[in-house]
Amino acid sequence: MACSELEAFATATESLDNRILRSPRLGRARFWWNAIPHSTFVKNQGVTRTTFNMKPSEPQDDPDAWDPIVLDPTSGQPTPACEADYSDIDVGFLRRTYGPKRRDLRGPVLCKRDFTFQHDIEAFLDGYVDEMGRYITRVWEFTLRADYMYFGDVFVDYQKYYGPNAFATLPIPTMELTQEMLDDVASDLIDVGAGLPDGKGYVMEGDEGPMFTLYIDKRESANILVNNTARREDARFAAMGKGVDSEMSLWKAVGDNRVIGNFRHRVTDIAPRANNVGGVLTVVQPFKNVADITNNGEQLTGAYKAARFQASVVVVPAAMTAEIVAPTDWKFPTMANYMGDLQFKIGGNLICDPAVYDPLGERGRHFATIEYAPRPDRPYVAKTLWTKRCAATTRTVVQCPAYT
Numbered sequence: 001m002a003c004s005e006l007e008a009f010a011t012a013t014e015s016l017d018n019r020i021l022r023s024p025r026l027g028r029a030r031f032w033w034n035a036i037p038h039s040t041f042v043k044n045q046g047v048t049r050t051t052f053n054m055k056p057s058e059p060q061d062d063p064d065a066w067d068p069i070v071l072d073p074t075s076g077q078p079t080p081a082c083e084a085d086y087s088d089i090d091v092g093f094l095r096r097t098y099g100p101k102r103r104d105l106r107g108p109v110l111c112k113r114d115f116t117f118q119h120d121i122e123a124f125l126d127g128y129v130d131e132m133g134r135y136i137t138r139v140w141e142f143t144l145r146a147d148y149m150y151f152g153d154v155f156v157d158y159q160k161y162y163g164p165n166a167f168a169t170l171p172i173p174t175m176e177l178t179q180e181m182l183d184d185v186a187s188d189l190i191d192v193g194a195g196l197p198d199g200k201g202y203v204m205e206g207d208e209g210p211m212f213t214l215y216i217d218k219r220e221s222a223n224i225l226v227n228n229t230a231r232r233e234d235a236r237f238a239a240m241g242k243g244v245d246s247e248m249s250l251w252k253a254v255g256d257n258r259v260i261g262n263f264r265h266r267v268t269d270i271a272p273r274a275n276n277v278g279g280v281l282t283v284v285q286p287f288k289n290v291a292d293i294t295n296n297g298e299q300l301t302g303a304y305k306a307a308r309f310q311a312s313v314v315v316v317p318a319a320m321t322a323e324i325v326a327p328t329d330w331k332f333p334t335m336a337n338y339m340g341d342l343q344f345k346i347g348g349n350l351i352c353d354p355a356v357y358d359p360l361g362e363r364g365r366h367f368a369t370i371e372y373a374p375r376p377d378r379p380y381v382a383k384t385l386w387t388k389r390c391a392a393t394t395r396t397v398v399q400c401p402a403y404t
Contacts, residue, residue, distance in 0.1 A: 003363070030141070031215070041324060041372065049098055051096045100323070101373070104367070105136060105369070105370070107129075107132050108365070110125075110365065111363050113362055132342060137340075140370065148374075149167070149311070149313060150164055151163050153382070155184070157175050163380070176387050177310075177312055178224070179224050182214070182260075182263055182385075186209075186212065194212070195209065198318065202315050214312060215312065216265050216271065220387075270286050270287075273310050273311070275309065287299055287300065287304075309387065310387060311387075312385045314383040318377060319377060319378055323373040324372050342368050347361050347364075351363060
C-alpha cells in the first residue's frame with residue numbers, strides 16, 4: 001500500500017545487542033560522479049539543448065598540390081605569377097542535441113508512535129537514512145555510467161561500432177578481453193585526440209604514451225596478465241634486483257589496481273553484464289531487492305553472477321558533462337534538492353496516496369528528486385568493450401568454449 005508503515009525494527013522483548021552492523025558496499029563510491037564534470041542546465045529555454053563542436057581541419061598529404069615556381073625563358077617572369085591557384089580550406093562543425101530527465105524517489109512511511117517500544121530506534125533510523133543516501137548515490141552512478149556508455153563507441157571482437165546507442169545493434173561477442181584488444185582501443189583513443197592529460201588523473205602521460213583509466217571487472221583485470229606471457233616476462237625482468245623498490249603493479253591482488261600498457265585499471269565488482277537473449281545483448285541487473293537478501297549476505301543476483309558477457313569502459317571525462325537542473329528561485333529550494341538531496345515531509349495528507357487523516361503530523365517520509373541533462377561534449381572519446389566471460393576453468397584461454 002502507498003502508506004504502509006515501516007516495520008523493519010527489532011522489538012525489545014529480549015536482551016538485544018546495541019550494535020547495528022552494516023553490509024559492505026560493492027563498487028567504488030562515487031566513481032562516476034567524480035569522473036564526469038558537472039555544470040548547471042540553462043533554464044527557461046525549453047528542454048532541448050544543442051552542442052556544437054568544431055570539426056578538425058587537416059590538409060591532404062599531396063605533394064602534387066604544390067606549384068613549382070619557374071621563370072619564363074622568354075620574358076623572365078616567374079610562373080605562376082599573379083594567377084594564384086588557391087586550395088580551399090574546409091571547416092565544419094558537429095551538432096548534437098540533448099535534454100534533461102528526471103527520477104523521483106521516496107523512502108518508507110515512518111510513524112513516531114511506533115518508535116516508543118522499539119529497540120535502539122535511533123541507530124536503526126540513522127542507518128536507514130544512511131542507506132537511502134547510498135541508494136541515491138548508486139542511482140547517480142548507474143545513470144552516469146549508462147549515459148556515458150550510450151554516447152560513446154563500442155568494440156566487440158576487435159570491431160568498432162559507432163555511438164550513440166551502438167549497444168542496440170551489437171553482435172554477440174565471441175572472445176574474452178585481451179591486452180591486444182585494449183591496445184587497439186588505446187590507438188583509437190590517441191587517433192581521436194583523447195591522449196592529452198586532463199589534469200584530473202583519468203588521462204595521464206605514461207611510459208608507453210598516454211595512459212587511460214579503465215573501469216574493469218576485478219577478475220578480468222587479473223586475466224589480462226594471465227593471458228599475456230610477454231607482459232609477465234617484462235614484469236619479471238623489470239623487478240629483478242630491485243627488491244622492495246621494484247615496480248610490482250602488475251602483480252597486485254584481485255580487486256586491487258594495476259597498470260598494464262596504456263591503461264590504469266580501476267577495478268570494480270559491479271561491471272555491466274549481459275546475456276544473449278534471442279541474439280540480442282540484454283543487460284542483467286546486479287543487485288537483489290532488499291526482500292530477496294537472506295542471511296547468507298549475498299547482494300548480487302544469481303543471474304548477474306552467471307551472466308555470459310561483460311563490459312569494460314575507458315573513462316575519459318571530456319566525453320560528457322552532467323548538467324544539473326537548478327530550480328527557479330521563486331519559493332523553491334536550492335539546487336541540491338534536484339541532485340537527490342533527501343527531504344523529510346510530515347503529514348498523512350502530504351505523503352500518502354490516497355491521503356490519510358493525520359491531524360497531529362505523526363507520519364513522515366523522505367523524498368528525493370534527481371533532475372539533470374547528460375550533455376555530449378566529445379562523445380567519440382568514450383569507449384566500451386563488450387566481451388565474453390569465460391568459465392572459471394578456462395580462464396587462461398582467449399577463445400571461450402561455445403555457449404550462448
